[in-house]
Amino acid sequence: MRIITLVENTSVSELYKAAHGLSFYIETRKHKILFDLGPGKLFLENARKLGVNIADVDTVIISHGHVDHGGGLGLFLEKNNKAKIYIQENAFRPHSLKMLFLYFPVGLDKNLEKNERIIFTGSDLVIDEELLVFSGVTGRDLYSRSNRKLYEKIDGKTVRDTFSHELNLIVSEDGGMLGGKEAPGKKLLLAGCSHSGIVNIADRAREITGDQITDAICGMHMMNYIITKPVKIYVEALGIRLMEQPIQYYACHCTGLKPYKILHDIMGEQIKYAATGSLIEL
Numbered sequence: 001m002r003i004i005t006l007v008e009n010t011s012v013s014e015l016y017k018a019a020h021g022l023s024f025y026i027e028t029r030k031h032k033i034l035f036d037l038g039p040g041k042l043f044l045e046n047a048r049k050l051g052v053n054i055a056d057v058d059t060v061i062i063s064h065g066h067v068d069h070g071g072g073l074g075l076f077l078e079k080n081n082k083a084k085i086y087i088q089e090n091a092f093r094p095h096s097l098k099m100l101f102l103y104f105p106v107g108l109d110k111n112l113e114k115n116e117r118i119i120f121t122g123s124d125l126v127i128d129e130e131l132l133v134f135s136g137v138t139g140r141d142l143y144s145r146s147n148r149k150l151y152e153k154i155d156g157k158t159v160r161d162t163f164s165h166e167l168n169l170i171v172s173e174d175g176g177m178l179g180g181k182e183a184p185g186k187k188l189l190l191a192g193c194s195h196s197g198i199v200n201i202a203d204r205a206r207e208i209t210g211d212q213i214t215d216a217i218c219g220m221h222m223m224n225y226i227i228t229k230p231v232k233i234y235v236e237a238l239g240i241r242l243m244e245q246p247i248q249y250y251a252c253h254c255t256g257l258k259p260y261k262i263l264h265d266i267m268g269e270q271i272k273y274a275a276t277g278s279l280i281e282l
Contacts, residue, residue, distance in 0.1 A: 063192025139200030
């Protein structure tokens with residue numbers, strides 16, 4: 001499979017614009033997928049430059065109900081007339097970021113909620129033999145403290161976000177003959193911001209697949225961290241924990257470059273970075 005980063009906070013080249021957000025194009029034997037749509041039109045601009053035809057996309061997954069991941073949904077619906085869009089059933093709740101005593105909206109466009117192409121998911125949903133989405137991650141091991149600023153409104157009451165609206169994707173691809181030998185299959189985990197904690201999300205993915213996750217592309221929601229001694233200890237603990245499993249990680253978006261450097265110092269080539277314009281072939 002091929003994964004092209006259409007939108008991410010950084011870029012491999014000045015040719016591709018970067019923005020605070022995320023969008024990946026994934027091409028498998030059966031599907032052409034967009035995982036997230038970034039904050040607006042940038043996914044369209046970079047897709048054209050990278051040779052990706054948005055009209056050909058057949059499946060969209062929105063990882064959670066924040067605008068930097070689903071802000072391009074309205075534009076996508078205009079440019080593509082066939083793809084099914086999978087969103088967790090709580091994603092259109094009003095979501096906000098609290099700064100001092102003010103709440104700033106960061107949610108999806110509520111006007112799009114009733115679009116007939118949107119499929120709302122509960123916990124786990126098998127789309128077909130290649131694609132499975134899941135939410136309902138309840139573990140809180142190595143949970144990001146940056147989550148404390150994020151809220152949602154339920155029944156008119158503003159409460160701290162539990163991220164029940166996070167939706168993660170597992171892409172499975174069977175092995176085949178390579179150089180006269182049978183190549184192993186791949187099971188790729190994609191998570192947007194990993195608000196529920198990448199350790200907990202990966203553990204749930206391994207449980208679903210029978211411990212077969214081979215690769216993971218994800219944000220890790222640490223970008224606002226000032227690297228104090230306690231933060232450094234936290235990031236180091238995360239790196240050590242991620243190394244316990246033979247999973248190749250690709251960090252992005254809200255991981256933050258400083259935390260990523262700490263992770264890379266610990267994990268070496270077991271973790272790489274997926275900037276805008278990058279290509280991953282599995």
